[in-house]
Amino acid sequence: MRPGRALKEVLTMSDITLEINGRKVQGSLGDTILKVCEKNAIVVPTLCHFGGLADIGICRMCLVEVKGARGLVPACTTQATDGMAIVTENDEIRDLRRSNLEMLFSERNHFCMFCEKSGDCELQKLAYEYGLDHISYGFFWPELPMDISRKYFLYDQNRCILCRRCLRACEELAGHAVLAVRDRGPKSMICADVDLPFNESTCVSCGTCLQVCPTGALVDRKSTYVGRQEHMTKTRSACAFCSVGCEVEILSRDGEPLRIEGIFGQGPTSGILCSKGRFEPLFKANKRLNRPLLREDESKRDLNLNEALSVLAKKIKDWGINSFAGLISPQATNEAASQFKKLFGDNVFLIDSSAVPLGNASIEEIDDADCIVVVGADLDEEFKAVSSFVKRGANQGSTVVVMGSAGAKVNLRAAYRLQDEDIDSLSEVMGKFSNPLVVYGPGTKRLVMEFLWGLRPGVRQLGLARGSNIRGIEKLKIKPWKKNKEFKGLYALLGEFEVSDDLLAQLGNAEFLAVQSCYENEAVNYADLALPSRLWFERSGTYINTEGKVRHLEAIPEISLALPSDEEILKGLIRLLG
Numbered sequence: 001m002r003p004g005r006a007l008k009e010v011l012t013m014s015d016i017t018l019e020i021n022g023r024k025v026q027g028s029l030g031d032t033i034l035k036v037c038e039k040n041a042i043v044v045p046t047l048c049h050f051g052g053l054a055d056i057g058i059c060r061m062c063l064v065e066v067k068g069a070r071g072l073v074p075a076c077t078t079q080a081t082d083g084m085a086i087v088t089e090n091d092e093i094r095d096l097r098r099s100n101l102e103m104l105f106s107e108r109n110h111f112c113m114f115c116e117k118s119g120d121c122e123l124q125k126l127a128y129e130y131g132l133d134h135i136s137y138g139f140f141w142p143e144l145p146m147d148i149s150r151k152y153f154l155y156d157q158n159r160c161i162l163c164r165r166c167l168r169a170c171e172e173l174a175g176h177a178v179l180a181v182r183d184r185g186p187k188s189m190i191c192a193d194v195d196l197p198f199n200e201s202t203c204v205s206c207g208t209c210l211q212v213c214p215t216g217a218l219v220d221r222k223s224t225y226v227g228r229q230e231h232m233t234k235t236r237s238a239c240a241f242c243s244v245g246c247e248v249e250i251l252s253r254d255g256e257p258l259r260i261e262g263i264f265g266q267g268p269t270s271g272i273l274c275s276k277g278r279f280e281p282l283f284k285a286n287k288r289l290n291r292p293l294l295r296e297d298e299s300k301r302d303l304n305l306n307e308a309l310s311v312l313a314k315k316i317k318d319w320g321i322n323s324f325a326g327l328i329s330p331q332a333t334n335e336a337a338s339q340f341k342k343l344f345g346d347n348v349f350l351i352d353s354s355a356v357p358l359g360n361a362s363i364e365e366i367d368d369a370d371c372i373v374v375v376g377a378d379l380d381e382e383f384k385a386v387s388s389f390v391k392r393g394a395n396q397g398s399t400v401v402v403m404g405s406a407g408a409k410v411n412l413r414a415a416y417r418l419q420d421e422d423i424d425s426l427s428e429v430m431g432k433f434s435n436p437l438v439v440y441g442p443g444t445k446r447l448v449m450e451f452l453w454g455l456r457p458g459v460r461q462l463g464l465a466r467g468s469n470i471r472g473i474e475k476l477k478i479k480p481w482k483k484n485k486e487f488k489g490l491y492a493l494l495g496e497f498e499v500s501d502d503l504l505a506q507l508g509n510a511e512f513l514a515v516q517s518c519y520e521n522e523a524v525n526y527a528d529l530a531l532p533s534r535l536w537f538e539r540s541g542t543y544i545n546t547e548g549k550v551r552h553l554e555a556i557p558e559i560s561l562a563l564p565s566d567e568e569i570l571k572g573l574i575r576l577l578g
Helices: 003-008 033-039 091-107 122-129 165-173 208-212 305-319 334-347 363-368 384-395 423-430 446-453 470-475 501-508 522-526 566-577
Strands: 015-020 023-028 063-066 085-087 153-156 179-182 189-192 218-220 233-238 247-253 256-262 293-296 299-302 324-328 348-350 371-375 399-403 416-418 436-440 460-463 489-495 512-517 529-532 541-544 550-553
Touching: 015 033, 023 033, 063 091, 091 122, 165 179, 165 208, 165 384, 208 218, 208 256, 233 550, 293 305, 305 489, 305 512, 305 529, 305 566, 324 334, 334 348, 334 470, 334 489, 334 541, 334 566, 348 470, 363 384, 363 436, 363 460, 371 384, 371 423, 384 399, 399 423, 416 423, 423 446, 436 446, 470 541, 501 512, 501 522, 512 522
Parallel strands: 015 085, 324 348, 324 489, 371 399, 371 436, 399 416, 436 460, 489 512, 512 529
Antiparallel strands: 015 023, 063 085, 153 218, 179 189, 233 247, 247 256, 293 299, 293 529, 541 550
């Protein structure tokens, strides 16, 4: 099985029977002892082990006794065999595990009372479990550097236990292979590339390393020292920044999101996130639009929501509904889009025209492809989580073909680089492989698209659209906005969508412009009437991702601004219009 498939294990092998702590248990041929223990709810302590990563047995916390074996063996790297007799806990094993913990505490600075991870730290929990109230060894504690060069999170070498989870996750899960180990012994340190500061390295700040770290070595800047995870509310939702729709868990407190994590083994990308989904929503400094604004001469005055909707309803009644058009963001939920369609009928248009045909592949199928073709998609800029899958495939031996101007960083790992018009070469290359997969995006040329449509039925294809809900909006038969459309009034449902200068100029040509936005931006400055909108983590609803699957948004509790949802605002306007 390829390493990238380990997150969603497929058990097809025959059963084996073992004895663990005097109890008969079942496992599968090929399982490690640790895997059999996990399947049978037998707890074995670990630090370097993490589900989905190749085990290396470096922490020595999972040592167990196997009848007939010479000495204790690591459960995470020892294959279980039929008839094996195992003991996971006795005085000798406990003493050795405690000794291992003492050495870890003696080698680095693990002052729990000063550490941000206190209460959420795996090393600390094991120390409590094994009664570690003093250290038998001298304290080594070398003064090691901290790397604070990254925008979103930092790395403290003094709290690193060298479990190498971050290093393995960076390569095996995220596909970037940025991290390595420098020096030897207790002076060993995790470094980026050839020992560069992280902000000068090829690190893309996806945060996978941060999420798998068991100690306080890697901590993010947003949630640091604001409370333990047990004091935070966890909300399961989906990222709404691109059409991939990664499954996420949002940790919040008092209505403020503090941390966003992937859910390993779940969602389109099995827990792999990018910086846009994991960090950017937490660090945006844009000024929120928190109340309706009405332009009067050269100034704007505040309104309450009922007053604002009355102004808009009167304008629509005076001019007639056909004098207005609705422009909708590709990030709007299905529920908001449905109400917008109900309000304006055929005069609703999609702001973003980058829709691409729906493919027949899932993102996870990239792991199985022996040839990955990337066409018309800047993966490292627009679809970073998908880029991880392509890079991971390259690491595991897949041939990568990049056609045209697709992302530069993916190009570095491409075995073939072709021009847009070089269809013959593409056909020849793809013909060499039994299981090719094509990833195409909004920059795909028509000639190439026609070639893709004509490929043999067995070739898997994944179409990537920019907006999170372009698929859902397409299903409502909402067409892209065109420049030559002329309406006296425009109502732009933007949310968090960033308007281009070209569209901004078109909005400014309307006699009356209503804008519904999360932020006080240029579009709001142009607007005659501005209405507030919720951020994606404040919304509940659904959208359809690039695979054609329904993704569910769930609002965090106690949101800081008591705003109605987009669909509630639209329903209120529809009621006023009768």
